[in-house]
Amino acid sequence: METATNPLSRKAQIDQVATDLFRRRGFAATSMRELAAALGIEAGSIYSHIRSKEEILHRICFGLAESFMGGLRAAQTELPATPAGQLRRAIENHVRVLIQDTAASAVFLHEWRHLSEPALTEFQHLRQQYEAEFRELIAQGVQTGDLYTPDPAFAALTLLASLNWLPTWYRPDGPLTADQIAQRLTDQLLDGLAY
Amino acid sequence: METATNPLSRKAQIDQVATDLFRRRGFAATSMRELAAALGIEAGSIYSHIRSKEEILHRICFGLAESFMGGLRAAQTELPATPAGQLRRAIENHVRVLIQDTAASAVFLHEWRHLSEPALTEFQHLRQQYEAEFRELIAQGVQTGDLYTPDPAFAALTLLASLNWLPTWYRPDGPLTADQIAQRLTDQLLDGLAY
DNA sequence: CCTACCGATCGGTAGG
């Protein structure tokens, strides 16, 4: 009998445990035998639920890519639509996705290179597209006079870099809520540190 | 006969080629046979110059740690010493180390977790110390009124995150010099994007 | 620096 405390399918359970291992030890350094042990089963048994180790990585990476893209689209189609306002909302949504599952986010950010072709190229295109949209938001903000930067591409990279460090240090039991963190990051990035 | 175009010792050559492979494919996913092939020798031959795969990683990680620490010390002991000025100089030095060897920097930033104990703990302490000094510079700047942030620890993490993304996108043949990049990063982080 | 090799471990499969 399934208990109410464990509503995950075995496949979803495998993904979740694997995500944690991939994050902590890296994809290449995580063996299917470790994964099996963490699940309390034998290595061979995993393969009745998944086809390969890379399939798990694929699901993690592309699942997150979809979440990030969804958040960005939502920000872009908002109505009180100054570019600066949309950028602020895009940052908030990005932070929200990161915080919702820091383990999956960390894998998304650092382990994607272990994908093999053609998934690897597809993934890289998705990321480039995402970055390009942030760049575009910033460039629009510069045009309307809401933002200032000599180099929107540079600004976009730096901005995303600051955000993407979050899975490294964020602890769910810390003092700040997701929205507070998003707020502070946005303030700091938009207003700077100088007085 | 050694030629003038190749002044590196074999050991240094191994480190350099390994750094590039570790950066591109990850430490765990790089085999000693790949490394040997890239060097044009057989796998067994590597071990007359080094003791283990991890020894290479150790040298890379702790070598960079020393460079970063050196740059920070230099910034801290500068004379026209407002905290904000020291911070600006610390950022410049950090960027300079990153740019001087982006491959080694990337390994330093992402592959250190494959170190085994006790090196792993030692390394983590060095990084925490480095971060703490940045935090302290920012906190001092807030006290003197040169800087503003509600949370110096938060600001320090964000700042270093922005800088540390650099090895991911920097290309030596790009249009910006190291000093220009340091300048822009500093300006953007201190002054923000908002107009 | 090479040849030849070690034991261990890898991702994955067959058959039940």
Add this chain to the structure above:
DNA sequence: CCTACCGATCGGTAGG
């Protein structure tokens, strides 16, 4: 989901 196993590859060593 387990047992038993496959071929391949791993980091590293001995002896020259």
